[in-house]
Amino acid sequence: KAGVTQTPRYLIKTRGQQVTLSCSPISGHRSVSWYQQTPGQGLQFLFEYFSETQRNKGNFPGRFSGRQFSNSRSEMNVSTLELGDSALYLCASSLLAGTTYEQYFGPGTRLTVT
Amino acid sequence: QKEVEQNSGPLSVPEGAIASLNCTYSDRGSQSFFWYRQYSGKSPELIMFIYSNGDKEDGRFTAQLNKASQYVSLLIRDSQPSDSATYLCAVYSGAGSYQLTFGKGTKLSVIP
Numbered sequence: 610k611a612g613v614t615q616t617p618r619y620l621i622k623t624r625g626q627q628v629t630l631s632c633s634p635i636s637g638h639r640s641v642s643w644y645q646q647t648p649g650q651g652l653q654f655l656f657e658y659f660s661e662t663q664r665n666k667g668n669f670p671g672r673f674s675g676r677q678f679s680n681s682r683s684e685m686n687v688s689t690l691e692l693g694d695s696a697l698y699l700c701a702s703s704l705l706a707g708t709t710y711e712q713y714f715g716p717g718t719r720l721t722v723t
Numbered sequence: 724q725k726e727v728e729q730n731s732g733p734l735s736v737p738e739g740a741i742a743s744l745n746c747t748y749s750d751r752g753s754q755s756f757f758w759y760r761q762y763s764g765k766s767p768e769l770i771m772f773i774y775s776n777g778d779k780e781d782g783r784f785t786a787q788l789n790k791a792s793q794y795v796s797l798l799i800r801d802s803q804p805s806d807s808a809t810y811l812c813a814v815y816s817g818a819g820s821y822q823l824t825f826g827k828g829t830k831l832s833v834i835p
Contacts, residue, residue: 651811651825651826651827651828652811652813652828654822654824654825664821665817665821666822667822667823668822710772711769714766714768716766717766
């Protein structure tokens with residue numbers, strides 16, 4: 610079974626630009642969630658999508674948005690980039706079946722804003 | 724503001740010992756609790772998921788949840804050097820729109 614894939618793996622952008630990151634979940638997983646990881650703030654939840662609908666959302670400004678397609682692939686977009694958006698962006702796909710929960714993270718996209 | 728607190732460590736234990744990692748949370752309405760392991764430079768991996776009071780065992784790992792006292796712990800039996808990593812506690816809570824809140828992690832070092 611193929612793992613969670615994220616593209617691109619590395620990205621350098623300029624302040625004020627926008628960026629789109631992509632995540633392909635494990636086959637059969639309909640839930641995709643996004644996270645931001647920085648040395649200072651640690652791992653923070655951005656949002657979760659299930660069946661093309663945003664199900665949950667963390668405490669991030671509206672510049673951070675996402676969507677999910679019918680094949681469960683997901684994208685997140687950050688507009689008007691700020692220096693503080695430099696981080697590792699992780700996505701994870703998950704499946705809850707009865708009392709069993711499985712979740713796998715992708716390798717992440719390292720975003721640097723200059 | 725929902726908070727999840729962990730001792731940052733480092734926590735050092737000898738090989739073969741039991742490592743005990745603790746996590747407290749502020750939101751009494753929290754629903755589900757997770758433990759992740761993250762090796763340096765790698766993505767987190769889910770190692771335990773628990774939602775009922777009591778213990779849940781999976782191999783050498785045992786998660787213990789006490790909702791009344793608002794803490795969740797992770798025990799690692801027969802600790803191995805390969806268990807050396809940062810362990811993140813996360814709590815799923817909210818009303819209407821749930822979110823996952825992470826602790827800052829505890830760095831565990833298992834000494835051979």
